Structure formats: structure tokens, C-alpha cells
Amino acid sequence: MNAPAPLLVVGDALLDHDLSGRADRLAPDAPVPVVHSARRVTRPGGAALAACFAAQDGREVTLVTALGDGEAGRTVRLLLRGLVRIVELPLAGELSCKTRVLAQGVPVLRLDDGEGRASGTTDEALAAVAAAGAILVADYGRGAVDVLRDALVRAAARVPLVWDPHPRGGSPVRGTRLVTPSAAEARGFAAHTPAGPGTPPGPSGTPAVTKTGAGAHVRRSADDARALIRAWGVTSVAVTLGAEGALLSHGGDPLLVSAPQSVEGDACGAGDRFAATAAGLLADGALPETAVQEAVQAATRYVEDGGAAGLRLDAAPALPDAGTGVAEADTAPDAFALATRVREEGGTVVAAGGCFDLLHAGHVALLQAARRIGDCLVVCVNSDDSVRRRKGGSRPLVPADDRVRVLLALGCVDAVAVFDEDTPERLLEELRPHIWAKGGDYALAQLPEARLVRSWGGEVVLLPYLDGRSTTRLAERAALGPGPATGDRRAARRR
Structure with a gap:
């Protein structure tokens, strides 16, 4: 046929x-x-x-x-x-x-x-x-x-x-x-x-x-x-x-x-x-x-x-039930439809971004804090190619599909969108969040997207970041394997 x-x-x-x-x-x-x-x-x-x-x-x-x-x-x-x-x-x-x-x-x-x-x-x-x-x-x-x-x-x-x-x-x-x-x-x-x-x-x-x-x-x-x-x-x-x-x-x-x-x-x-x-x-x-x-x-x-x-549109799935926070990657809510509906209902759309390679406690604390200041949280995630350009050929440690699945399992995350560029300006231009949340280790001068967010009346908010949490450090520790404290293992390796 x-x-x-x-x-x-x-x-x-x-x-x-x-x-x-x-x-x-x-x-x-x-x-x-x-x-x-x-x-x-x-x-x-x-x-x-x-x-x-x-x-x-x-x-x-x-x-x-x-x-x-x-x-x-x-x-x-x-x-x-x-x-x-x-x-x-x-x-x-x-x-x-x-x-x-x-x-x-x-x-x-x-x-x-x-x-x-x-x-x-x-x-x-x-x-x-x-x-x-x-x-x-x-x-x-x-x-x-x-x-x-x-x-x-x-x-x-x-x-x-x-x-x-x-x-x-x-x-x-x-x-x-x-x-x-x-x-x-x-x-x-x-x-x-x-x-x-x-x-x-x-x-x-x-x-x-x-x-x-x-x-x-x-x-x-x-x-x-x-x-x-x-x-x-x-x-x-x-x-x-x-x-x-x-x-x-x-x-x-x-x-x-x-x-x-x-x-x-x-x-x-x-x-x-x-x-x-x-x-x-x-x-x-x-x-x-x-x-x-x-x-x-x-x-x-x-x-x-x-x-x-x-009428049901495949491109505009219904909002997730409040409080569920868990979705399979192939049935995840569409980030753009979610943002549109929350905005139309008079709510506040919050977005946060990053690689989220080896999700750790610092990431979770940041996302939880971001979700508390709005009515939905959309996480913007670097694609594998984007992470590779930013972090080097050995990254990402976790492919994008798995990173998305893990993020969607967090109760504070309502939707995830993946972008392929080095920075998320194109994605943000379409998403148009009211608040763009970043970790406090960034200065506003380092955020090329700050001016863009303000162009539609949005606000950039820096959130406190847990000290000592880093994907790079986690990867280094995992590569060294189990044993004595990190400093001792490094000394032993040098010997």
C-alpha cells in the first residue's frame, strides 16, 4: 500500500x-x-x-x-x-x-x-x-x-x-x-x-x-x-x-x-x-x-x-501528574509543551542547564533549589557531541539517553531537553523560561546566555553550589579504584 x-x-x-x-x-x-x-x-x-x-x-x-x-x-x-x-x-x-x-x-x-x-x-x-x-x-x-x-x-x-x-x-x-x-x-x-x-x-x-x-x-x-x-x-x-x-x-x-x-x-x-x-x-x-x-x-x-x-497532539503530551517526577525516556513530557502550558496558566517556568555527566549531590541540590522557585523545572542537557567538544574526547562518561533518564527520575525535574550546541542559547530562545538557574560557581560574566534571557524579561539566578562536588573528581577517584585515601593512593602510584 x-x-x-x-x-x-x-x-x-x-x-x-x-x-x-x-x-x-x-x-x-x-x-x-x-x-x-x-x-x-x-x-x-x-x-x-x-x-x-x-x-x-x-x-x-x-x-x-x-x-x-x-x-x-x-x-x-x-x-x-x-x-x-x-x-x-x-x-x-x-x-x-x-x-x-x-x-x-x-x-x-x-x-x-x-x-x-x-x-x-x-x-x-x-x-x-x-x-x-x-x-x-x-x-x-x-x-x-x-x-x-x-x-x-x-x-x-x-x-x-x-x-x-x-x-x-x-x-x-x-x-x-x-x-x-x-x-x-x-x-x-x-x-x-x-x-x-x-x-x-x-x-x-x-x-x-x-x-x-x-x-x-x-x-x-x-x-x-x-x-x-x-x-x-x-x-x-x-x-x-x-x-x-x-x-x-x-x-x-x-x-x-x-x-x-x-x-x-x-x-x-x-x-x-x-x-x-x-x-x-x-x-x-x-x-x-x-x-x-x-x-x-x-x-x-x-x-x-x-x-x-x-483532540490529542503527539507533539504536545499532557502535563505529568503533580508529584510523580518519574518518567521513562520514551514517554517523557515534551519540555516545550510543558513550558507553554505552565506559562499560559500563569505559572513560572524555571530552566537549568549542564552536562550532568555522573550526576552527584551537587547537581541534585542545585536542581532541587531551582524547582522550589518556580512551577516547573526544565533541564537543558548538553548532547554527547557538545560534551565532547567542551570536556575532551574522554567525555561524556554517561551517554545522553542515560543522563536524561536519570534526571527524569528526580522528583524535582519535570522535563528534559537536549541541545547540540556548545551553549544553550538556541534552546532557551524557544523555551523562553522566566528564570534561568545556574550554580554559584558561575559568574554572570561567564554566562553568554544571560543577556538573551533578559531580552524577553527573564531573570538569571545563581544558586549555591555544594563545595567539593565535581564530576571530574568523581571520575578520577573511580579510575584509581578502591583503597586508601585519595592522597595516599596518588602517592603510592607515584612510587
Whole structure:
């Protein structure tokens, strides 16, 4: 069986937050529900969510989007780490964030902030579109699609292009293979086609009668799909109908694809799941009918599995349980996801670094002290090559995998990240801890990373170091073997 074809996703990434709790009373000062015991979940949104779905299908996915340098953009990068290759466009302003407040799983409030827009394109982004074998466009009206529109016009003439439109976005480019609006979106777009507002014309071009009664929304969606195919110059439109499935039209009699079963739940993200599945299957060479049938099934399973609340990203594992402190190396928490979540919850991220070759009491005391000043501790560890360059060809004594495993066994260590450079600046730039802790045997002048940490408002803290503890001394003593006191053994060796 052939591997799934690669997919390029172009569009506006968002950052989504859910605050999910319970509401069993109204506030005394206003008739609004009081949501308590809320749990916060953060996930990629918009085009970034669609890219995640495609990657979870086993595809090689590249996302062309604008993220910017703000906290929201950094969070999206970390959530996509290891799943999706990102080609960035410049962003003017702050990345858009959406926060939903849910009570008993039902949204009661939504807050939007950040109105950043893609402000231009890059040679890398243009090359990605030109080289793509299949493209999914997720247009949320924040500029990423606008700046690449000419390139997408050219791409639509040669490769399968699926367009997932949204009310704030523009119309698909001519030649798009499949457009995937919801019923409400199709109705809104059809009202603004050249035929004018109201009921779009029927297949013959004459005004269609107003649809009422059983199945009226299906008939309205069929009319809307035909109107959009004519107005946009696209090959087909699949109108998603929620629990009823989807309606696929090529301009004539539509195909109604029913959902495999009726499910209730949070449908947030189901449209992205539908579009990502359909685009991937068209990339594999499937017919639109097959792609839509499989996409309906995928979206139904997504809602049945909990929707947004059930979404799991391999690159963003859950935080470890408080107090466990022990993890196997292959199931260890991701340091970047951990730091992001602690930061979002208002906590303090502490990082400490070193080789930690032959872990000794001085190391443990330092790490314990570092953990006490924050809400999580991430240990930055030199790779084997980095230790070798710093300490000489005989080091490390303990390989990196084993050093990581030993550190994770300490109750004070929440996560470990390995870096290959001589100093951890690149790692710190991505991790962005609030506090960078080092042993008191370092002076600030010796820390090239001190200025970097302060550049984002972080602080460098020196912690007392236990005298007489040294990996080098331990190695020397181990090499001498058992016997009398160290000084006596050295004298005996000289004799």
C-alpha cells in the first residue's frame, strides 16, 4: 500500500483556548452563569488545526501561514513541533486567538483577540505553492491567502486544490477542485453572488421557488451549491450539513452523503477535519465522491470522540501528574509543551542547564533549589557531541539517553531537553523560561546566555553550589579504584 501523498496547507493559523467547567448557578450581580472548576486546553486553530488533522492521517504536511513573534505565535509553533513543517509569512500585529468558555460541554461565551494579518509573501512560500502536489486552503480572512492568491490561481490549474471558505475570507480561485462550506456559509456566500441576495436561481437560470417544509435545508443547500459553482468557476462544492452529512454538487443533481450514525457533541473543528480528509484523499487520486464519503465518516468520528476536547497532539503530551517526577525516556513530557502550558496558566517556568555527566549531590541540590522557585523545572542537557567538544574526547562518561533518564527520575525535574550546541542559547530562545538557574560557581560574566534571557524579561539566578562536588573528581577517584585515601593512593602510584 502506498504512503499517503504529501499535502500543502495554506491559510490563517489561529490559537484556540477552551475553558471547560461546570455551571450550576447564576452570578448574584447579573443573570450570567458562574463557571467553576474550569480546565484550560490550548490547541492550534484555523489552518494550523487542519494541518494537524492531515498530519495525523500519516501525511507529510507543510503549512504556509503567518505566526509572528508574539506569545500566541510561539505557542502555535510549539504545538506543531514534530508534526508539521512550517513556512512562515510575515505578520503585522498579533496572531488571532479564540477563547471559548464551556459549561457542561456547551459553549456559553467566546472571546476573540488579536487582529494580525499576513503582510506579504516570501520566496520560500511561493516555492512551496509552486512545488505542491495537492493543496488545502483554509481562508479565515487574515491575509495569508490574499498574499498568495496569484500563486494559488496557477496551482489550481495543475493540481487538486480544496478550498475551505469562511465568512471573513474571500472567494475561491477559479479552477478549485472542491469547495467545502457549511450550510450557513454556503447560504451567506450565495446571497452575495452576481444573482443577488435571496434565493439563488435554479438550474435553468430562472428564480427558484422558496424552499419550505421537510428537507428544505437540503434543497436550499443544493441551490446554493449550484449558484456558487457558477459564480466562482469551481469544479464542485460539498456543503457540510452537520449531523446529516454533506451534499456534493458538480452543478447538476447533487449527491447526498449521509453520516454513518447520528452523534451529538462538540462540533468545533469538524469542518477542518472534513476538509483535511477530503483534500488528502484527492491528493491520493481519489474521486470527489469517494473523498466526500470518507470525509463525512472522519468528521463524524471526530465529533463522536469528543471533538475539540478529545483532540490529542503527539507533539504536545499532557502535563505529568503533580508529584510523580518519574518518567521513562520514551514517554517523557515534551519540555516545550510543558513550558507553554505552565506559562499560559500563569505559572513560572524555571530552566537549568549542564552536562550532568555522573550526576552527584551537587547537581541534585542545585536542581532541587531551582524547582522550589518556580512551577516547573526544565533541564537543558548538553548532547554527547557538545560534551565532547567542551570536556575532551574522554567525555561524556554517561551517554545522553542515560543522563536524561536519570534526571527524569528526580522528583524535582519535570522535563528534559537536549541541545547540540556548545551553549544553550538556541534552546532557551524557544523555551523562553522566566528564570534561568545556574550554580554559584558561575559568574554572570561567564554566562553568554544571560543577556538573551533578559531580552524577553527573564531573570538569571545563581544558586549555591555544594563545595567539593565535581564530576571530574568523581571520575578520577573511580579510575584509581578502591583503597586508601585519595592522597595516599596518588602517592603510592607515584612510587
